[in-house]
Amino acid sequence: MRKIIQVGITDAEAGSRRHILRTAGFDVITVPAGADPARLAIEHSAQLIIMEPGASAATERSAIAAPPGVPVLDLDLDWETLTERQRASDLALSVCALLRLNAAEQALRESDARFRSVADAAPVLIWSSGSDRLRDYFNQPWLYFTGRASDQELGEGWAQGLHPQDREHTFSVYHGAFDARCDYEVEYRLRHREGGYRWVLERGAPRYTPDGIFAGYAGSCIDITERKYVESERERLLSAQVAQRELAEASERRSALLAEISDLLSAGADYRPVLDALAAKGVPLLADCCVIDLIEPDGQLQRGGRACASMEARRTFDGYAARSGAGDRRDPLVQAAMAGKPVVVERVSREWLRQAELDADHGRLLEELGVHALFVVPLIAYGERLGAMSFLLTDPQRSFTPPDVHLAQEMASRIALGLRNGILFAEAQSARRQAEEASRVKDEFLATVSHELRQPVHAIGGWVRLLKTGKLPAEKAAHALQMIEQNVALQAQIVRDLLDVSAMISGQFYLEVTWITLGPVIEAAIEAVRPAADAKDITLGVELASPGRRLRGDAKRLQQALWNLLYNAVKFTPRGGRVELSLSSADDHAQIIVTDNGPGIDAEFLPHVFDHFRQQDSTTTRRHGGLGLGLAIVRHVVELHAGEVQAGNVGRDGGARFVVKLPYEAHSVQPVAVAGESRVSST
């Protein structure tokens, strides 16, 4: 048994050296520092003395008198010096080598451990690979990150955690750098222990042995998921912002456009001049040409407005409009659109033109303009179809999209609303004007009535008063009575006429129908009007043919009607004039014509001559008196007899002429009053 004296035993290194030696088969006797090893060596017959570091300092070096043949290894000295000194002794050399190896191993282990503890404490993932490119080491953080064990990751096992989409790129970078022995950086996604991938930034650098031999790569990775997320968020926000801004701008443009259209429409109640401007809103925004077509009440198409991007196109359009004239024009595209859904033609080709059934002019127009695409949207408001708006594309570079059609529909609906409102407004205005006119006419009539009634009452009252005074001389008194009589009659007439017209209007005017002959009726009317004619020296001419022919009617009413015609004639004929009445007989009806040689009837007034409440003008009333109801009564009575009456003038400078036709046949005579406006035609 070989024995070694170990001087200085306190530290762990000493302990491990002791352990190595004992394992190698030596018997190690330990002695604290300061003790005299020589004596012990002799005692135990040791072959070697080892002075642990610091031990020789504790012992006076010179005091160590090693027994002869016993080497002393002083570990305070470095290995080189030690080895040199002990060359003579094999035992010393081998123990030295052993210890040195042990020391080297220890150092390596220490270094390794230090590296590991640093590596494992680092906040980065660390790995290394050998010269065979395969990874041979992963630090704790790496393993913790991936949640895998070291042996799973070694070699290329770790690549199982590489995101499939990043594999190719990552390896290409790694191998490229490896081949070039240079540093690299690469980003890839690595699977995290909690599932899911996280982005890491890997930096790798070649490593060399102390001798300068390439040994592989060492790398570290940091988790850049946050950064990546922030980056992508920022990009997303940016593009969202851009999209939003574009949307807002488009929306603003649309609002502005629609507001402009509203302005145009509200500028005036008559929309027609504005249609060209409205069509222009569509050009060049949505198309190269825009046409607004409105449908007239009779279903006929009427071009409402048009706008073109180019003067040339405009000229073509106008030329076509001039050529096509006012014939019956229908447009199948407009008709189709008016059904409610837009008509969209993405390609206007020859075949399409052929089967679209457009009329020849229309098709030629589209060809001449070079229309390659078009869409038509309806103009509908309050459910009423007003027409359509057509958008034509002639520029070959240009196309349209569904949002374009949608905007066109919005434009069209706004325009249609405005048009309809404009139309409604115009209609309301017209209705109001008519109502005002009718009201005015009635007011005038009432004023006239009250005026006419007051006159006779005033006169009668006065004359009666005069008579009562008894102071009137005889012929004045007779005159008074005559005046009274006349005015009573006049007043009675007015009242009768008023009541008759009132009955007519309320549908309570009845005929008493029997078989009558016109001869006696006419004679009675003539006699009744004679006094008035005589007062103005007017001659009454009468011509009767077949006065005895029978017809169904109300003699009293017919007499009243004829009297009215005659009295009118007398009223309007100047002094000394002539009024004529003639009766003739046609196959199925009798005809009575009354003429005078007064001033005749104004052409403008002719259509209204039989209306209630109307006189030619209010001065006529004052000059001639009366209410102007006579002719209305005439018409009413004649029509109840299923006849007709027409008013006109005798030649150009002649007086008025009235023609009454009364059928002989019975069944058409109605006893019930019919109210209605004047439908009488004039000659």
Add this chain to the structure above:
Amino acid sequence: MRRVLVVDDHAPSAEMVAEILTLEGYEVRVAHSASQAMEVAVQFAPYVVILDIGLPDEDGFEVARSIKARAELQAMRLIALSGYGQSQYPRRAREAGFERYLVKPVDLDELLALVRELAQGGEV
């Protein structure tokens, strides 16, 4: 001041008023149109004129204005006597220079009292 002109195109009315005034002792002339009225007014120089509004050639308001516009006729006192009862006529009459606006059928006592008042140079 006893001269009165009666203007009315409705002859029975004009005559009747003229007769009544004559019986009261006035000197009366009658006219049946605006132009006639102006002629007689200038010639006859009445103090009071009873004027109908609804005349065939010109309405009574015009006649009144014409009269009031002429210096020599200024002093004439005008009474409107009309069959028109519209509410704005009294105001128009006043503006045209009438002393009073009467509506037919008139209370003849009232008319006579009015003429008496005016003929005496009084204000009404």
